Amino acid sequence: MSSVNEHAGASVATREPTLDLHEIQATVLRQRPAPYFGSHVLLRVDDAEAGRAFLRRLIPHVDSAAGWWSATDPWIAVGISYAGLRALGLSEDSLQSFPEAFREGMAARARQLGDVGVNDPKNWDQAYGKGEVHIGLSAFSDSEENRRRILAIARQQLVGFSGISVLAMQDFGAQPGDRNSLGYKDGIDQPAIEGSGVEPLPGQGQPIKAGEFILGYPGEAGFSLPMPQPEILGRNGTFVGFRKYQSRVGAFNRFLQAHGNTEAERELLAAKLVGRWRSGAPLVLAPDGDNPALGADPERNNDFNYSNDPRGRQAPFGCHIRRMNPRDTKLTRLTDVNLHRLIRRGTTYGPPYDPNALSDADDEVPRGAYFLFISAKAMATIEFLQQEWINDGNFVGARDERDPIIGLQEEGATFTIPKDPVRRLVRGIDTFNVLRGGEYFFMPSMSGLNWLANGFQ
């Protein structure tokens, strides 16, 4: 299991943790291993007692964040939707103590999320958006063999239950070189969390107050968010926005072909869209060409800000990483960047990126990513990001332009690359990642899970 040890996100604890790590689910703090192998399983609870009994059998395999920096075994994360909490028999008072957007569910919040057009819930995969997804399990491991082992464990817990149905099951796993479906190394920039027990990586900045990510702790504004009740259920829990994206690799490659005459031009355009070369090397540190060694080095590949790139000549204002974490970019609005960060666990599925895939049919090859976006106010943060930082450009002076990677592009959309003497306006940008499903989950603490599983006592 040495590879899990080496790549779970940090090498050793260097500070005394102040969070209740033994209560918080491991996935909140632990990054996916490299390489990673795993599965997402979506379940429906048809009988409350069967659902609770299933949770009781599953809990011993759900890892806590105690020692999160060094995993010794594969681990499972459990999230429960609002419909799931209801199906498990949670009391009305308790149900009503959850935030409104969580109670309504991701599909019902499509307007606030800008999930319209091709991203509209009516176009989602069968399982999603109907209030039927009750429990989401995500199993993470460092090898195909371990993935099979942990899945077998999860499946054993389902044996003999008539009251639980499997709605969907999706394997995910590392691509060669840890790349995502559009060929980029991903998952690099994660927020550092105060009290989690490790030094931030260079470039992560000051750790963010734990209350932004875990319920029961003060957040950046100095106070704790209201928690779902009773406290045993809410404290040390958090919320997860689960979103499934289909990568339209044909459309993406056609876009690169249309706007780059040579391989070098296409790779530069691909880097400008994201703000990093495909290797992960940031444009701000490697403006003239890719530097794979830099991209691969976690001590260096995130160690930058935009102080030397105030006009976006290196990393365009509208590029993906500058939107998702503007760092010290001067924003047009009074904004505290730390309030809008998410922990994200990206999990790539399907065949690896194919640079020669150019057809419409290639857009429909099932490949893309499932994301777990984790925050104590995940619903509000995802709505904010979708409205302000993904499907608008005003905040960073990019007018109506949208995130070139995960934005929903409208007819005639453009992408501006600031450049001397004049900017380059790239036309014909398309929606390269289409939303195919999504759910909000509550990820309870270990005590919260036990309380639910044992009939609310």
Next chain:
Amino acid sequence: MATQTQTGTTPQPELTGAQKIQQLRELFADASEVGKRALENVLKELSGQVSEPPPPIESAGRVGARLGKRSELTMIVPLVPGGAKRLRTFLQLLGGNLSPGASKVGTLHDMRFVFLDNDTRMLFATSFDGDWDTYIDDFIALIPDYLDLMDSAWEGWPGIRNPGAKDYLVKHQITAEGWFVANPDLTLAEIQRLERIGKATDEFLDKVQ
């Protein structure tokens, strides 16, 4: 003090233009002669627009109206004794011009504070870019003292760090029934960009002469 949360009767959406005009004439039957005559003159002028009205104002999120990218916020709040005097003195510190602090926000187009009813109530009206509570959390984190300084004059204000602060604002906000914005699609950032382009164009034209 009770605050109005809804104004007037909203016309039935299924009414046709002609029915709306009919309804209006009925309501004006009791109006003064001046009013009746004015109504007929205005209806003559608006006849085309009633049958094909412009896009209606939308919701700005939790509360308030929105036109294009611009949202309005109108509140009437009861003041604590002495609150008006404190607030007025603070506003006069800057000669009544709030731009030094307010321009930091970057989305505020305008803002006004008006004292009503012998300083027992205050009208606060503003217009801004985007949805109602998108950036409230940022204000709470970044300028809590400005907000608390102003709002401590308000009766029952729980404090900006209190989770009930947003609910207080919603409770006292009155959504506008009618509204006009000359350039509803120009955000403040866009207006400032156009100003810069205008200046740069003039400089360029000066140089090429």
